[in-house]
Amino acid sequence: MHKLKGISFLDSWIMFKRCLLISLRNPEALLMATITPFFLMLLFGTVFGNIADVGSLNYIDFIVPGIIMQSLGQASQHSAMNVATDMTKGIIDRFRSMSISKSAVLIGHTGAGVVRNTISSTVIIITAFVLGFRPHGGFVDWLIVVALLTLVNIAISLIAVLCGLISKTPEGSSGLMFPLFILPFISSGFAPTDTMSGGIRWFAEIQPMTPIIDSIRALTLGLPLGNSLWIALAWCIAIIIIAFTAAAQVYKRRLS
Amino acid sequence: MTDNMIVVSDLKKSFKINRVLRNVTFTVRKGSIFALLGSNGAGKTTVVKILSTLMKPDSGNVTINGLDVVRQGYYVRECISLTGQFTAVDEVLTGRENLNLIGQLKRLNGVKNKVNEWLSFFHLQDAADRKVSTYSGGMRRRLDIAMSLMGKPQIIFLDEPTTGLDPQNRIAMWDLVKELAVGGTTVFLTTQYLEEAEYLADYIAILHGGKILAEGTPQYLKTIMPHRGAQLNFQSEEQAAEAMALLNENGITIESFEQKLPSLEDVFLALTDEKGGK
Ligand SMILES: Nc1ncnc2c1ncn2[C@@H]1O[C@H](COP(=O)(O)OP(=O)(O)OP(=O)(O)O)[C@@H](O)[C@H]1O
Ligand SMILES: [Mg+2]
Numbered sequence: 001m002h003k004l005k006g007i008s009f010l011d012s013w014i015m016f017k018r019c020l021l022i023s024l025r026n027p028e029a030l031l032m033a034t035i036t037p038f039f040l041m042l043l044f045g046t047v048f049g050n051i052a053d054v055g056s057l058n059y060i061d062f063i064v065p066g067i068i069m070q071s072l073g074q075a076s077q078h079s080a081m082n083v084a085t086d087m088t089k090g091i092i093d094r095f096r097s098m099s100i101s102k103s104a105v106l107i108g109h110t111g112a113g114v115v116r117n118t119i120s121s122t123v124i125i126i127t128a129f130v131l132g133f134r135p136h137g138g139f140v141d142w143l144i145v146v147a148l149l150t151l152v153n154i155a156i157s158l159i160a161v162l163c164g165l166i167s168k169t170p171e172g173s174s175g176l177m178f179p180l181f182i183l184p185f186i187s188s189g190f191a192p193t194d195t196m197s198g199g200i201r202w203f204a205e206i207q208p209m210t211p212i213i214d215s216i217r218a219l220t221l222g223l224p225l226g227n228s229l230w231i232a233l234a235w236c237i238a239i240i241i242i243a244f245t246a247a248a249q250v251y252k253r254r255l256s
Numbered sequence: 257m258t259d260n261m262i263v264v265s266d267l268k269k270s271f272k273i274n275r276v277l278r279n280v281t282f283t284v285r286k287g288s289i290f291a292l293l294g295s296n297g298a299g300k301t302t303v304v305k306i307l308s309t310l311m312k313p314d315s316g317n318v319t320i321n322g323l324d325v326v327r328q329g330y331y332v333r334e335c336i337s338l339t340g341q342f343t344a345v346d347e348v349l350t351g352r353e354n355l356n357l358i359g360q361l362k363r364l365n366g367v368k369n370k371v372n373e374w375l376s377f378f379h380l381q382d383a384a385d386r387k388v389s390t391y392s393g394g395m396r397r398r399l400d401i402a403m404s405l406m407g408k409p410q411i412i413f414l415d416e417p418t419t420g421l422d423p424q425n426r427i428a429m430w431d432l433v434k435e436l437a438v439g440g441t442t443v444f445l446t447t448q449y450l451e452e453a454e455y456l457a458d459y460i461a462i463l464h465g466g467k468i469l470a471e472g473t474p475q476y477l478k479t480i481m482p483h484r485g486a487q488l489n490f491q492s493e494e495q496a497a498e499a500m501a502l503l504n505e506n507g508i509t510i511e512s513f514e515q516k517l518p519s520l521e522d523v524f525l526a527l528t529d530e531k532g533g534k
Contacts (some may be wrong), residue, residue: 006420010363011361012361014357018346018357021349021353022346022348025348025349025387026348083300087465089342089344089347090340090341090342090343090345091344091345091346092344093305093308093310093338093340093341093344094358094403094404095361096309096310097309097310097336097337098329098332098333098337098358098361098362099331099333099334100361112524168525196308212424252526
């Protein structure tokens with residue numbers, strides 16, 4: 001009957017399956033999270049594509065990384081809402097009164113978030129291809145892109161879990177996620193930062209979306225990478241560590 | 257090992273300036289049914305949360321099965337099971353999936369069979385593969401309790417288990433509680449109903465004003481509680497009048513026609529008066 005304290009991995013895995021099952025019961029949520037970036041891409045790729053000036057690049061090629069970041073933010077709302085729902089319903093008290101590892105609930109939600117985000121980004125990338133996205137990165141470049149996106153995905157999912165823990169209601173939690181939808185627009189995602197002015201340019205250059213987007217763009221279009229990949233990695237790792245620690249703390253404190 | 261499953265001494269808990277538990281002390285014997293009786297806001301849920309390791313006490317000692325709830329929470333959680341005041345089920349999952357989840361988390365062997373057993377025990381087989389959001393309140397509550405019973409915990413906490421149940425389901429719940437105790441499980445339940453506590457419990461503690469106002473077996477509490485009269489129903493007013501005349505003739509005075517069980521408020525009044533008068 002005694003369960004070893006160390007087997008928390010299995011608890012996390014069971015929680016992960018639970019969170020996936022909950023998502024499966026609500027496919028509309030994933031659909032909505034994919035539709036917004038899809039229309040964004042359609043709009044930018046067709047209408048604005050003709051007026052935007054991004055040098056020698058094709059505008060659709062240029063905006064794919066920004067749209068992916070947007071879709072990650074959109075899809076993550078559901079992690080935040082699911083966590084907030086758990087926290088406001090009695091189910092969390094049941095989990096907390098059972099001998100399961102404390103972080104299992106958080107890891108389960110993060111994992112399910114990563115899966116949902118991956119599905120939505122994949123749909124976005126396929127749509128991009130249909131609309132004329134023509135990347136020319138090699139196999140290794142793509143491998144790095146996938147690895148980087150996975151890290152970004154984990155970081156954003158953890159931020160979503162944290163938002164879900166902090167907010168008092170499920171609706172409130174998606175409000176907390178709002179900055180994540182806006183950040184891609186104030187970055188190098190839709191226009192080169194040197195076309196921006198003053199404070200906006202300054203902000204666009206220091207915020208994490210820009211090095212992430214620059215790295216993906218450079219890797220997919222065969223442009224010079226510079227040090228943006230290292231900056232992007234540093235941001236991701238820092239966010240993952242901070243968000244996870246904060247989430248674990250809030251989770252512990254939230255109910256005592 | 258002693259016979260005491262739960263030992264609570266000098267428990268205190270405040271929320272800001274609201275001193276909910278001022279000094280709570282009681283013990284629960286192994287295999288018994290213990291009822292914590294109190295009105296709305298008395299602090300019953302607070303006690304349950306502290307005992308089930310969900311909340312830390314401000315001070316005082318609480319041990320369960322000889323383990324300290326604050327310092328040995330993980331091991332305490334292995335022998336308890338909580339059914340909170342509000343049902344703790346996943347709405348979007350089916351009843352079967354809910355039970356499965358708990359079975360997996362408790363690492364039970366043969367989860368599938370056990371899930372089926374509990375489903376049929378609580379008459380939920382027909383609804384097993386429907387989303388819980390389509391269940392009635394009584395069905396949810398039964399699923400909730402089934403989830404708590406998976407893995408045969410040694411102690412089960414039931415926070416107001418019959419609130420919101422119809423009379424039929426309430427009686428079924430009472431039978432279940434008795435059955436659990438016969439099987440050796442220690443049952444800690446809270447209730448607002450004197451009647452329920454008297455019928456079910458081996459031992460009752462009344463929580464009022466942050467303290468245990470009175471405690472004892474139902475028989476003992478009856479002796480110290482305000483007297484209760486009988487209610488006689490007649491077929492007609494004439495018959496009632498006749499009966500009254502007869503009683504009067506025999507020197508039995510009638511104070512009033514409708515005397516029921518004392519309400520919890522009456523009990524508090526009587527008991528606090530008694531204590532204050534001393
Ligand atoms: N987390 C909390 N923060 C602040 N106050 C709280 C908290 N939990 C409970 N209280 C307060 O403590 C008091 C006792 O609450 P508790 O829920 O324990 O009562 P109860 O006996 O379970 O009542 P009920 O019969 O309504 O369920 C109430 O005044 C309540 O407002
Ligand atoms: Mg309560």
